[in-house]
Amino acid sequence: MARPEQCSGCNKPTTIHLSQIINNKIYKLDICEDCPLKKQVLDQGPFSLSEIFKIAMPHSKASASMVCPECGFTLAEFEKRGRMGCPECYTHLGSSIEPIIEEMHPGTTHAGKCPGLSMKRVDLHREMQRLKQDLQSAVQEEAYEQAAIIRDRIRDLEVGIESLAEEKAESAEEKSGG
Amino acid sequence: MSIEWLVMQQGERKGLESPSYPVLLMSRIRLARNLAGYSFPGWAKPAQRQAVYDTCKEAVAAVPQMSSSAHFEVGGLNDMEKQLLVEKHLISKELCESRGSSGVTIAQGQLMAVMINEEDHLRIQVMRPDLDFDALWSDSSALDDELEKRLDYAFSPELGYLTACPTNLGTALRASAMLHLPALVLDKQMEKVVRAMNQIGIVARGLFGEASDPSGSVFQISNQQTLGESETVIIRRIEDVIRVVISHEWKARIRLFQGNAVKMFDRIGRAYGILRGGHLITSSEAMNLLSMMRLASDVHMLPVQVRDSVDRLIMEMQPAHLQIGRGKSLAPGERDEMRADLMRRTFTEIPHPDPSKLSFVDSGVDTGTSADDVKPDEG
Numbered sequence: 001m002a003r004p005e006q007c008s009g010c011n012k013p014t015t016i017h018l019s020q021i022i023n024n025k026i027y028k029l030d031i032c033e034d035c036p037l038k039k040q041v042l043d044q045g046p047f048s049l050s051e052i053f054k055i056a057m058p059h060s061k062a063s064a065s066m067v068c069p070e071c072g073f074t075l076a077e078f079e080k081r082g083r084m085g086c087p088e089c090y091t092h093l094g095s096s097i098e099p100i101i102e103e104m105h106p107g108t109t110h111a112g113k114c115p116g117l118s119m120k121r122v123d124l125h126r127e128m129q130r131l132k133q134d135l136q137s138a139v140q141e142e143a144y145e146q147a148a149i150i151r152d153r154i155r156d157l158e159v160g161i162e163s164l165a166e167e168k169a170e171s172a173e174e175k176s177g178g
Numbered sequence: 179m180s181i182e183w184l185v186m187q188q189g190e191r192k193g194l195e196s197p198s199y200p201v202l203l204m205s206r207i208r209l210a211r212n213l214a215g216y217s218f219p220g221w222a223k224p225a226q227r228q229a230v231y232d233t234c235k236e237a238v239a240a241v242p243q244m245s246s247s248a249h250f251e252v253g254g255l256n257d258m259e260k261q262l263l264v265e266k267h268l269i270s271k272e273l274c275e276s277r278g279s280s281g282v283t284i285a286q287g288q289l290m291a292v293m294i295n296e297e298d299h300l301r302i303q304v305m306r307p308d309l310d311f312d313a314l315w316s317d318s319s320a321l322d323d324e325l326e327k328r329l330d331y332a333f334s335p336e337l338g339y340l341t342a343c344p345t346n347l348g349t350a351l352r353a354s355a356m357l358h359l360p361a362l363v364l365d366k367q368m369e370k371v372v373r374a375m376n377q378i379g380i381v382a383r384g385l386f387g388e389a390s391d392p393s394g395s396v397f398q399i400s401n402q403q404t405l406g407e408s409e410t411v412i413i414r415r416i417e418d419v420i421r422v423v424i425s426h427e428w429k430a431r432i433r434l435f436q437g438n439a440v441k442m443f444d445r446i447g448r449a450y451g452i453l454r455g456g457h458l459i460t461s462s463e464a465m466n467l468l469s470m471m472r473l474a475s476d477v478h479m480l481p482v483q484v485r486d487s488v489d490r491l492i493m494e495m496q497p498a499h500l501q502i503g504r505g506k507s508l509a510p511g512e513r514d515e516m517r518a519d520l521m522r523r524t525f526t527e528i529p530h531p532d533p534s535k536l537s538f539v540d541s542g543v544d545t546g547t548s549a550d551d552v553k554p555d556e557g
Binding site: 071073077081082083084085086087090091094097100101104105106107108109110111112113114115116117119121 | 327
């Protein structure tokens with residue numbers, strides 16, 4: 001079988017050809033002598049080899065051109081840098097790098113510390129989203145009594161979100177003052 | 179704040195109240211954090227980088243832990259000053275090479291620092307001269323709490339703290355220790371040890387992070403995985419592994435001295451001779467010689483205080499420390515001469531290594547033999 005002549009990392013002539021079978025699939029990597037990928041491949045990390053295979057693997061054009069609407073980052077860019085563009089990239093491009101995350105870590109769900117106030121804020125915003133959806137469907141169903149109840153709860157929640165912002169500002173002020 | 183602030187604090191950092199420990203040089207916890215709504219530093223446009231820098235710098239300055247601290251903007255430092263901070267493990271090489279709008283805030287005592295706009299918006303790091311990851315975690319987490327009161331972190335309940343590199347997702351916590359492992363290196367066991375660690379997601383690197391030469395038998399050991407386990411589980415495992423490595427190092431030391439004591443005494447004696455009498459010493463040669471002196475001190479062939487001097491010298495003999503101490507830049511040859519002067523001056527005050535004082539009392543390993551059994555046989 002003909003081997004690619006160009007390095008997967010930097011397009012120089014290839015000198016190193018590697019094949020590995022992961023989960024019954026053959027992954028091939030062709031790189032040149034002084035490619036930065038080489039060092040990573042030869043580094044005996046616990047997952048580096050398969051990680052590199054996956055990163056160096058040609059994606060379909062459709063997924064490589066996926067764009068994060070927040071920051072304009074693409075999957076093709078991730079393959080080049082190994083870094084994401086912004087926190088929102090994980091929402092918009094996350095599904096494509098899931099296999100890499102699985103390979104890297106013992107689990108795929110966070111089990112550690114959560115930021116207190118940020119978490120509260122996330123929770124309140126989620127609750128707000130849910131209530132707004134409920135309100136919409138209540139109106140559509142012409143359940144006006146229920147819609148009124150939901151509207152009141154949305155108002156309460158708005159107050160809650162505002163006071164959380166104040167709490168944050170206060171706690172910051174308190175600390176910087178003291 | 180000037181760079182002199184850092185130089186003047188050198189003594190305080192590992193002062194008398196924080197003595198050195200056998201095998202262990204330093205332990206550290208690093209947390210990566212990012213602000214919601216901003217691109218990561220490597221992808222952000224200059225204006226956004228600046229906005230993140232200003233916001234973070236202000237927040238860091240306001241936390242109580244940083245009430246006495248100094249801030250350095252990378253763009254305002256010359257190459258030598260940057261190198262000085264790298265040698266002190268206060269900033270990374272990556273931060274030095276960053277594209278502007280980046281910096282570091284360092285707390286008094288230099289055991290706590292926050293880098294801004296390195297790979298992530300914030301890199302919180304806390305160090306200790308001993309092995310106590312619980313204390314490191316509680317200090318770094320408290321600093322993190324204070325910062326979170328002032329900043330909106332990028333966080334997802336599923337993936338945890340969102341970081342530029344997927345390798346840091348979840349806890350975004352890297353716990354590491356710098357270990358001095360000369361016996362495992364001499365006994366050719368390091369490869370085996372590194373392989374065993376890799377299998378449970380722990381990596382070993384040379385002294386100054388990725389891909390650097392492990393000269394002086396100093397290795398940095400850290401966790402590789404951050405998602406799917408809690409901070410407590412991660413630090414418990416790494417601390418256990420570090421304790422096992424330390425105990426293997428002691429066993430290898432005992433084996434080496436029991437197997438061929440004269441050879442070990444000779445290595446130590448020669449290293450001492452060069453440090454006391456040399457006139458040109460490169461930094462990698464000095465690392466290897468000092469490594470032997472640290473070993474000699476751990477096994478009581480030299481007074482234990484020598485270990486403090488060795489740790490100070492490991493820092494002071496680095497190129498930037500030497501040059502800033504001299505107040506001018508020096509050619510490599512001149513540096514080697516200055517380094518040798520520094521060693522000679524220090525070791526003139528230190529007695530010869532004494533094989534009769536050999537002892538493994540600090541090993542925590544029950545040797546079953548006294549030091550007498552290890553002394554060279556007549557035959």
